[in-house]
Amino acid sequence: MKKLLIDLDxxxxxxxxxxxxxxxxHSGNNGISNLRELAHFAxxxxxxxxxxxxxxxxxxxxxxxxxxxxxxxxxxxxxCKSCSRACPFGTIYPETIPLLLSxxxxxxxxAKDADVxxxxxxxxxxxxxxxxxxxxxxxxxxxxxxxxxVKTSFKWERIEEAPKKR
Numbered sequence: 001m002k003k004l005l006i007d008l009d010x011x012x013x014x015x016x017x018x019x020x021x022x023x024x025x026h027s028g029n030n031g032i033s034n035l036r037e038l039a040h041f042a043x044x045x046x047x048x049x050x051x052x053x054x055x056x057x058x059x060x061x062x063x064x065x066x067x068x069x070x071x072x073x074x075x076x077x078x079x080c081k082s083c084s085r086a087c088p089f090g091t092i093y094p095e096t097i098p099l100l101l102s103x104x105x106x107x108x109x110x111a112k113d114a115d116v117x118x119x120x121x122x123x124x125x126x127x128x129x130x131x132x133x134x135x136x137x138x139x140x141x142x143x144x145x146x147x148x149x150v151k152t153s154f155k156w157e158r159i160e161e162a163p164k165k166r
Contacts, residue, residue: 003133004106004117005141006032006039008152010127020122022110023103031104032119032128037093039150041070043142045091047158056086068158106147 011017017036023029047068054062054070061076062083070092072083084092107117111130120130135143141151 003147005129005133005149007127010125020118022118030102034102035104040091042144043150043155045070046089052086053083056082
């Protein structure tokens with residue numbers, strides 16, 4: 001099954017993403033912003049025990065989910081940027097969230113076998129790819145979901161400390 005692969009190293013060098021999206025729910029969608037946030041929360045977020053970003057949100061728009069992956073509830077988020085300021089590692093983007101939520105359906109059921117999603121075609125720098133990809137830790141490719149993989153030179157791993165001897 002074909003999947004999307006986002007190369008965060010390429011995306012981080014890009015200024016403003018100009019890729020197009022064919023998500024059918026609304027026009028003007030920029031699904032890549034949603035996928036980049038998901039990728040950062042899954043791969044780069046430090047998954048803090050005390051989660052200062054969650055505690056700082058006055059609207060309860062952030063939640064630490066299963067496997068300690070952060071989720072932002074876009075319809076609760078007012079873009080006050082409290083979470084961005086509270087995150088000691090800078091993994092939450094301080095961008096303004098539009099009223100209409102950008103989303104990505106991975107073109108499932110819409111892309112034919114030979115088709116390439118418009119986001120892949122319109123990314124001028126090759127930061128997003130579409131194909132038969134699998135997780136490959138040696139190549140720094142990490143599975144985020146069934147339909148999304150992320151390539152990055154930096155993946156933060158949580159190391160559980162051994163109990164200290166007294």
